[in-house]
Amino acid sequence: MAVINVDALVGEKTDQQLWQRIRKGDEQAFTVIFEKYHRTLYNYGSKLSQNSAIVEDAVQDVFIDIWRLRNNLTDNVISVKFYLYRALRRRIHLARDKFPVTEEITLLHDTETPANTGNSETSLIDIESASLRAKQVQNLMSQLPGRQVEALTLRYFDDFSIEEIAGIMGVSEKSVRNFIYKALTSLRHNRGILLISSLIFCLLGLF
Amino acid sequence: MxxxxxxxxxxxxxxxxxxxxxxxxxxxxxxxxxxxxxxxxxxxxxxxxxxxxxxxxxxxGRDQPIETQSVRMWNAVESQMHNSEKWHSNVDEPAEAERVISGWRWLRVAASAVLILSIGSVSYWFYCKQGNGRVSLSAGNKQVAVNDVIQKYNATKKPLTILLADGSSVVLQPGGHLSYSDVPAANRREVTLTGKAFFEIVKNKERPFLVYSYGLATKVLGTSFMIDASEASKEIRVEVKTGTVSVFSINNLDKKEIDEESDKPELTGITLSQDQRIAFSKDNGKIVKLANQAKGAVVDMDILKQGFVFDETPVHEVFETLERVYNVQISYDKVKMGNCTLNATLIGQPFREKLEAICNALDAQYEIKDNQVWIVGKGCK
The missing domain is CATH 1.10.10 (Arc Repressor Mutant, subunit A)
Structure with a gap:
């Protein structure tokens, strides 16, 4: 299984190599990068704007810019993936200039862990059914504020580190941790409702 | 606190x-x-x-684009690329440019239509337990214009597993290129191959599966086999692992004759059964049966050597085998499922059928996304 780590290294190196080739005008390298990242970029963009046309345009523009400005691309980009995500976020930000930057940051500092952590933790663990958990997470996503969903996406789906996420979102690492923490806390509250509704469902089934 | x-x-x-x-x-x-x-x-x-x-x-990760969106985005990018090309075109030396383009041309064609469409583009989730009515590769397929051809090129150094809509799987080796219609024909399944690949085909007698490589057609009803149709080689080789395969030259057949031959419900031409191999000469179209012994001479493909026989085998070994030969990553609960063992012979089955069989045995569910597989189960007593 250690192989996977080696793969990750190789993958990183390949991105770098592709980047160097793009700088020299290699279309094939450019195609590979597009193919590799455009879907996850679109996925991320969809968390920033509900408007799929805006997201598509932004993804396109990120790649068009790279090709257009390839002669001036920075030589030693640390992570191509990170560069792409940050560029996409700026693009979408430009497209909808009233992108909320301050709205949720002010909310961040207040709430702390709810008092009844112990109890809800236990019952959260007790949810046995995988489908119930899946439903619960799905419900949660539809209710969370945008930036929490954004942070969760970058962390869990795109596998960025907290530091990278902070860089992409343009906030402090503490804020990123807060986004994620608050989202996970909502998971706990959300759970109660689901459990009750499924209980009612079961009871109805009895009659 | x-x-x-x-x-x-x-x-x-x-x-x-x-x-x-x-x-x-x-x-x-x-x-x-x-x-x-x-x-x-x-x-x-x-x-x-x-x-x-x-x-x-x-x-x-649910919000990934559907194929039509991927194509649209790529087309937009590509058209801009070549707009800007005009401004820069006098920078490249002509001879150099010529050489680069020839190698790159088909890739660009592939890319504009399709590179995009493929493997990873379709995120789909399905469960073993919903066994009836296999989920088709993509609901989006039907929205795409008829006759769109999906092209897959393995530009990596590792095998690439391609899951076809009928449930069959193809392990495309590095440098290999596979293309097939987005909208499957009613009476047959067809793909075109250059390079090496290993096929595991779902049985369906009503719809023969055909692989065209240069002048050779390989026809099967459901089985597993390897084709080596590398561009550089003068010969194409076909080696059967399970079941029966027929091969025929299509060099001297016109379109109608090829169709007739392809649609025949039985296997015609030269038939090969387990472990038999042929070589087809690209030059003169002759098919020669090869002796069985020279094993390993033709292939260095991991999957071809793999017997997929599991006898009280711990699941982690089973999954490691699958990870290696299909070049996928399998995530599962090592704590819960680590003690499980598996008895199964999965030779010749397409990748998804293998996963289904394993999940059935373990009372688990699986999900595939790109080359990631997640398996969730309660574990074994």
């Missing part, structure tokens, strides 16, 4: 824990195994946290 770093919420957001769930390796496996040894009461929490991490990854 007291702070438990191993509470559910803390685990779900712990970098170390996420790394273990997403990229398990010997080190972190050991670390969490030790942890559970010391705190066995945490097992439930760990299991739940792991499941939430996987669910979060899955759910936040």
């Amino acid at each position: 007291t702070h438990d770093p191993y509470s559910l919420t803390e685990l779900i957001r712990s970098d170390e824990f996420i790394a273990w769930v997403m990229h398990p390796d010997a080190n972190n496996n050991e670390r969490w195994r030790l942890f559970l040894e010391n705190y066995p009461e945490k097992k439930g929490t760990i299991d739940a946290a792991r499941e939430y991490v996987i669910l979060l990854a899955k759910d936040t």
Whole structure:
């Protein structure tokens, strides 16, 4: 299984190599990068704007810019993936200039862990059914504020580190941790409702 | 208030824990195994946290583009590329440009239509337990214009597993190129191959499966076999692993004759059964049966050597085998399922059928996305 780590290294190196080739005008390298990242970029963009046309345009523009400005691309980009995500976020930000930057940051500092952590933790663990958990997470996503969903996406789906996420979102690492923490806390509250509704469902089934 | 770093919420957001769930390796496996040894009461929490991490990854990745969107985006990018090309065109020396383009041309064609369409583009989730009515590769397929051809090119150094809409799988070797119609024909399944690939085809007598490579057609009703149709080689080789395959030259046939030959419900031409091999000369179209013994001379393909026979085999070994030969990553709950063993012979079955069989045996569910497979099960007693 250690192989996977080696793969990750190789993958990183390949991105770098592709980047160097793009700088020299290699279309094939450019195609590979597009193919590799455009879907996850679109996925991320969809968390920033509900408007799929805006997201598509932004993804396109990120790649068009790279090709257009390839002669001036920075030589030693640390992570191509990170560069792409940050560029996409700026693009979408430009497209909808009233992108909320301050709205949720002010909310961040207040709430702390709810008092009844112990109890809800236990019952959260007790949810046995995988489908119930899946439903619960799905419900949660539809209710969370945008930036929490954004942070969760970058962390869990795109596998960025907290530091990278902070860089992409343009906030402090503490804020990123807060986004994620608050989202996970909502998971706990959300759970109660689901459990009750499924209980009612079961009871109805009895009659 | 007291702070438990191993509470559910803390685990779900712990970098170390996420790394273990997403990229398990010997080190972190050991670390969490030790942890559970010391705190066995945490097992439930760990299991739940792991499941939430996987669910979060899955759910936040739901918004990927459908194929038509991918194509649209690529087309927009490509048209801009070549606009800007005009401004720069006098920079390149002509001779140099010529050479680059010839190697690159088909790739660009592939890319504009399709590179995009393929493998990863379709995110689909399905479960073993919904066995009836296999989920087709993509609901989006039908929206795409008729006759769109999907092209896959393996530009990597590792095998690439391609899942076809009928459930068959093709392990395309590095440098290989496979194309097929987006909208399957009613009476047959067809793909075109250059390079090497290993095929595991779902049985369907009503719809023969045909592989065209240069002048050779390979026809099967359901089986597994390898084709080596490398561009550089003068010969094409076909080697059968399970079932029966027929091959015929299409060099001297016109379109109608090829159709007739392809549609015949029986296998005609030269038939090959298990472990038999032929070589087809691209030059003169002759097919020669090869002796069985010279094994290994033709192929260095991991999957061709693999017997897929599991006898009381621990699941981690089963999954490692699948990971290696299909070049996928399989995530599963090592704690819950680590003790399970498997008895099965899965030779010749397409990748999905293998997963289905394994999941049935383990009472588990699986999900595939790109080259990632997640398996969730309750484990074994």
